[in-house]
Amino acid sequence: MTLKTETSSDSQIMPFTTTLTRRSFVKMGGALFVSLALPAGVRAQTAESQASLQTNQLNPTLLASWLEIRSDNTILMRTGRTETGTGMSGYYTQVIAEELSVRPETISLIMGDTDKTPDGGYSAGFLSGMANVRKVAAYTHQALLGLAATQLGVPVENLNVVDGLISGGGKSIRYGQLLEGQHLDLKIPVTGEFAKAAPGKWVGVDGLDGLTVMGDPPMRPLNQCKVMGTSFPVPGIPNKVTGKTQWSCDVTLPGMLHARMIRPATLGSTLISVGAVDKKQFPTAEIVKKGNLVAVVSPNEWEAISASRAVAAGTKWTDWAGLAGSENVTKTLRAYKWNTPSERRGKPADVTAALAKATKKISASYEQPYVRHAPIGPFVAVADVRSDGSVTVWTHSAQSQGLRARIAYMLGTTPEQVVVRWLDHSGQYGRTTFGGDGAESDAVILSQLTRKPVRVQWTLQEDMMWSSVSPAWVSDIQAGLDPSGHVTALHSLFYSPHMMDPRPIGALLAGMPCSASEPGGWIATEWVYDKIQDRLEDVYGMPNLGAETASGGLRGNIMRTPGQRQQNFALEGLINEAAAAANADPIQFRLDHTTDERLINILKATAKAAGWEPRSSPHSQARKTGSTPVNGRGVCVMLRENAYWVGIAEITVVPDTGVIHVSRFTIGGEPGKIINPRQFGLCMKSGVVMGLSEALKEEVTFDKSRVTSTNWDRYKILTMEEMPEIKIVPLSRNDKNFGGGSEGANAVCPPAVTAAFFDATGIQARRIPLSPAYVTTLLKG
Amino acid sequence: MASELTLTVNGAKQVVSAAPETPLIFVLRNELKLSGPRLGCGMAQCGSCSVLLDGEETRTCITPVSYAVGKQVTTIEGLPAVWAVEKKLSAANAAKTLHPVQQAWIDEQVPQCGYCQSGMMIAAVELLAKNPNPTIPQIKDAFTNKPPSPHLCRCGTYAAIIDAVQRAAKAMKA
Numbered sequence: 001m002t003l004k005t006e007t008s009s010d011s012q013i014m015p016f017t018t019t020l021t022r023r024s025f026v027k028m029g030g031a032l033f034v035s036l037a038l039p040a041g042v043r044a045q046t047a048e049s050q051a052s053l054q055t056n057q058l059n060p061t062l063l064a065s066w067l068e069i070r071s072d073n074t075i076l077m078r079t080g081r082t083e084t085g086t087g088m089s090g091y092y093t094q095v096i097a098e099e100l101s102v103r104p105e106t107i108s109l110i111m112g113d114t115d116k117t118p119d120g121g122y123s124a125g126f127l128s129g130m131a132n133v134r135k136v137a138a139y140t141h142q143a144l145l146g147l148a149a150t151q152l153g154v155p156v157e158n159l160n161v162v163d164g165l166i167s168g169g170g171k172s173i174r175y176g177q178l179l180e181g182q183h184l185d186l187k188i189p190v191t192g193e194f195a196k197a198a199p200g201k202w203v204g205v206d207g208l209d210g211l212t213v214m215g216d217p218p219m220r221p222l223n224q225c226k227v228m229g230t231s232f233p234v235p236g237i238p239n240k241v242t243g244k245t246q247w248s249c250d251v252t253l254p255g256m257l258h259a260r261m262i263r264p265a266t267l268g269s270t271l272i273s274v275g276a277v278d279k280k281q282f283p284t285a286e287i288v289k290k291g292n293l294v295a296v297v298s299p300n301e302w303e304a305i306s307a308s309r310a311v312a313a314g315t316k317w318t319d320w321a322g323l324a325g326s327e328n329v330t331k332t333l334r335a336y337k338w339n340t341p342s343e344r345r346g347k348p349a350d351v352t353a354a355l356a357k358a359t360k361k362i363s364a365s366y367e368q369p370y371v372r373h374a375p376i377g378p379f380v381a382v383a384d385v386r387s388d389g390s391v392t393v394w395t396h397s398a399q400s401q402g403l404r405a406r407i408a409y410m411l412g413t414t415p416e417q418v419v420v421r422w423l424d425h426s427g428q429y430g431r432t433t434f435g436g437d438g439a440e441s442d443a444v445i446l447s448q449l450t451r452k453p454v455r456v457q458w459t460l461q462e463d464m465m466w467s468s469v470s471p472a473w474v475s476d477i478q479a480g481l482d483p484s485g486h487v488t489a490l491h492s493l494f495y496s497p498h499m500m501d502p503r504p505i506g507a508l509l510a511g512m513p514c515s516a517s518e519p520g521g522w523i524a525t526e527w528v529y530d531k532i533q534d535r536l537e538d539v540y541g542m543p544n545l546g547a548e549t550a551s552g553g554l555r556g557n558i559m560r561t562p563g564q565r566q567q568n569f570a571l572e573g574l575i576n577e578a579a580a581a582a583n584a585d586p587i588q589f590r591l592d593h594t595t596d597e598r599l600i601n602i603l604k605a606t607a608k609a610a611g612w613e614p615r616s617s618p619h620s621q622a623r624k625t626g627s628t629p630v631n632g633r634g635v636c637v638m639l640r641e642n643a644y645w646v647g648i649a650e651i652t653v654v655p656d657t658g659v660i661h662v663s664r665f666t667i668g669g670e671p672g673k674i675i676n677p678r679q680f681g682l683c684m685k686s687g688v689v690m691g692l693s694e695a696l697k698e699e700v701t702f703d704k705s706r707v708t709s710t711n712w713d714r715y716k717i718l719t720m721e722e723m724p725e726i727k728i729v730p731l732s733r734n735d736k737n738f739g740g741g742s743e744g745a746n747a748v749c750p751p752a753v754t755a756a757f758f759d760a761t762g763i764q765a766r767r768i769p770l771s772p773a774y775v776t777t778l779l780k781g
Numbered sequence: 782m783a784s785e786l787t788l789t790v791n792g793a794k795q796v797v798s799a800a801p802e803t804p805l806i807f808v809l810r811n812e813l814k815l816s817g818p819r820l821g822c823g824m825a826q827c828g829s830c831s832v833l834l835d836g837e838e839t840r841t842c843i844t845p846v847s848y849a850v851g852k853q854v855t856t857i858e859g860l861p862a863v864w865a866v867e868k869k870l871s872a873a874n875a876a877k878t879l880h881p882v883q884q885a886w887i888d889e890q891v892p893q894c895g896y897c898q899s900g901m902m903i904a905a906v907e908l909l910a911k912n913p914n915p916t917i918p919q920i921k922d923a924f925t926n927k928p929p930s931p932h933l934c935r936c937g938t939y940a941a942i943i944d945a946v947q948r949a950a951k952a953m954k955a
Contacts, residue, residue, distance in 0.1 A: 085892075085893035085894035085895070085936055086893060087893075233887070233890060234890060236892075237890060237891075238887055240892045240895035240898060241857070241879075241883045241886045241887050241891075241892065241895075241898065241902070242857065242858070242861075242883060243815065243816060243817035243856065243857045243858040243899065245816070245895070246816065247816060247819065247896075249816075249820065250810075250816045252811075300811075301807050301811055302799070302800060302803040302804070302807050303800075375894075375896070376821045376822075376827055376829050376896050376897045376933060376935050377819060377896045378820075378821075424894070424895065425894070425896065426894050426935070427893065427894035427896070427935060429935070457820065459823055460821065460822040460823055460824070460826075460827075678890060679890065682890060682938070682940075682941055683893075685937070685940040686893060686937030686938050686939075686940070687937065689934075689938075689939055689940075690935070690936075690937045693937075712822055712826040712827055712930070717933060717935065718937070719924075719925045719933070720920075720924040720925050720931065720932070720934075720939040720943070721921040721922065721924075721925035723940065726940055
């Protein structure tokens with residue numbers, strides 16, 4: 001039996017087809033397996049070559065089905081993407097349920113295991129992941145309708161499905177009944193490639209997007225959704241609450257050793273000699289070393305910890321003092337001889353002409369020090385490198401396929417030899433998006449050397465010194481205004497060290513191959529001010545600070561709402577300055593510079609919720625001295641991944657102490673169709689907490705040799721008491737598809753808070769964090 | 782040197798072999814296979830490793846296992862039983878009833894990554910035992926200013942935690 005569903009595509013002449021075939025008859029049960037029709041050039045394993053690999057199941061192209069529908073009406077989805085904490089597992093479930101017309105409770109997910117999931121792709125890339133999953137479910141729905149039409153003798157167009165029950169012409173049948181007694185295969189068209197090392201290119205690994213489903217199967221119109229748009233609970237939460245979740249830190253294997261790493265004394269130190277283990281005190285502890293990678297292992301975790309402290313005390317490293325110190329980071333960036341921009345957008349001649357014609361020009365420089373992802377749980381990983389060269393790694397990385405490619409490259413082997421298994425753990429907020437940074441390379445190297453499974457648990461201090469960071473940046477930005485105060489032209493220049501260096505520190509220190517990325521930056525802003533006609537953006541990149549060292553120095557990496565967090569801060573800061581220069585209300589000023597109806601709607605709705613009264617900044621009562629609080633309010637907007645955001649901060653400042661208290665934050669978000677209203681609201685609120693933390697508190701400090709902000713007393717993040725009242729304004733609409741709703745909220749905090757600071761004091765704050773020390777300095781002028 | 786220690790964990794006696802100075806977290810996780818308490822900072826600065834010791838929230842990353850001898854150790858795995866005893870639930874009812882704090886954490890969908898949430902729930906149980914009807918400022922105070930450190934959540938779930946604590950408070954009075 002073969003059933004073809006022809007679909008059209010807007011980009012290709014050839015129609016994409018799915019094929020439905022019967023694999024076998026079975027005595028009990030039955031199922032439909034949905035798998036991939038691999039694109040030309042991507043080699044799937046044949047049954048014969050699979051057989052040779054069945055002992056270790058390491059075949060990357062083994063066609064694990066994407067979706068399985070069983071005769072008992074349960075559904076299993078396998079995706080290489082993972083839950084990053086913001087609710088993706090719930091959204092994927094809802095999307096599948098919607099397109100298949102089943103209850104979401106009947107669906108379970110397998111996520112992130114490279115030997116069990118077929119597609120790869122970014123865990124953070126929810127929109128592309130969802131588009132895939134949605135099409136897979138939609139193709140499957142069509143195939144099932146075709147089967148039902150045959151079975152019931154009713155034309156497809158007369159069939160209707162509710163909760164997995166297909167009805168039409170007075171007859172009905174469940175999905176599961178259709179499959180009873182047989183195994184069917186549905187192949188759906190995909191394109192793309194599997195992740196593989198690409199040294200020197202971009203982030204050093206290609207294929208991180210994973211596979212993409214082709215074609216346009218008929219899908220449920222967004223205004224007819226029954227499951228999307230409801231607050232379906234996120235599947236993993238009950239187990240997290242009751243202690244049943246298996247986290248990556250919980251993995252134990254027979255014969256496993258616990259390891260603690262002994263890191264270099266400074267970011268640039270190399271090893272002179274390793275201290276000794278006192279075998280009387282630590283009978284089971286052993287030192288393991290490769291290059292500058294040093295560790296102590298023991299079957300007992302506490303013995304590994306205690307012995308590693310003793311060994312570290314006796315380990316000698318070379319001196320190194322190649323950094324200028326975090327207090328001089330802006331100076332360092334200013335002194336760098338920037339070459340040509342990594343990216344440029346806009347028309348230079350038009351912007352130059354428009355700026356020359358402007359009646360007034362405003363220019364300002366914005367900046368931010370290094371900040372970091374700072375999860376509550378430091379990196380942890382378990383690796384088992386076996387004598388036949390096969391490797392299994394247990395991880396919480398957000399890029400299983402990318403990590404696999406990097407581990408294979410490090411070992412000089414093929415990805416087929418490496419299996420990555422994903423488990424829940426602490427949030428990563430972007431640092432594992434490219435599949436590098438983490439404890440996995442440490443664990444693999446130690447397992448290879450000891451010939452035993454090894455679990456590597458980083459300490460907080462180690463995590464805060466050796467994981468990658470979101471680099472410091474400066475931005476020079478200039479606007480030209482016409483006589484009415486309208487912005488006619490805008491030129492921004494953004495300078496930053498490398499923002500995409502996810503090389504694993506273990507491999508670097510051990511001197512093993514690392515697939516290097518290409519230093520540079522990228523333009524991350526999306527433009528909402530269509531009435532500003534001329535705009536030019538230049539983004540410059542440079543190598544990491546300390547890049548010449550064996551460790552790679554301060555390895556820059558992306559962090560939540562990457563690039564846009566920083567560049568939008570500068571842009572919105574300047575828009576607020578231009579509004580003040582024009583003596584205009586900052587919300588009205590924005591409305592005057594756009595015709596974008598979506599921005600206008602969410603901006604007005606958020607302003608209304610905040611009780612915003614139109615006036616210009618600063619406030620008539622603004623002052624920069626005194627021991628009593630002074631109030632201010634500020635606004636900013638952002639467009640990111642088809643989602644519109646508005647932030648309105650209300651703050652008090654005590655000028656004499658420099659202490660800022662955010663009393664209320666109103667956040668508006670319109671991401672097209674909201675898939676899960678409750679989870680969207682939770683993400684808005686939690687994003688505000690992270691964003692205010694960055695606006696008020698966060699800064700990675702370092703001296704000439706090492707990072708010094710290595711615990712929670714030195715790298716402070718927002719506490720519960722510091723959280724303001726948070727008001728959310730979610731807007732859902734059915735006519736603009738889906739937008740990125742899980743992250744973005746954090747990025748609207750800093751520009752709104754600095755605008756509120758100006759409103760309260762009349763002083764522009766063009767740097768974050770607004771720590772009491774910095775605020776006091778600013779106000780003293 | 783390792784010695785044999787008898788602990789009472791989630792109501793059951795457990796004999797473990799460990800050096801007395803071993804931080805309790807490693808014994809709970811590695812010997813007793815409890816994954817509720819999780820290692821965060823290792824220096825009592827974040828709260829992710831918290832358990833109840835005789836009802837007091839305690840950071841297990843700096844507490845020697847020997848200190849727990851003779852005390853009742855409660856992790857999130859043991860919270861349903863605590864509630865069942867308190868409410869004198871039948872065995873059948875106990876088996877399907879979570880502690881109201883856990884139920885509230887599910888109902889309010891509190892966890893994002895969830896790594897810190899075991900410690901957050903432990904702190905909530907302790908707070909509600911001392912103050913059955915906490916106001917929002919009192920909840921903020923308890924999660925921020927009680928020594929040895931604030932309970933930190935990097936995902937930023939504080940607002941959901943406050944809602945869940947208030948929901949649990951209501952449920953516990955019902």
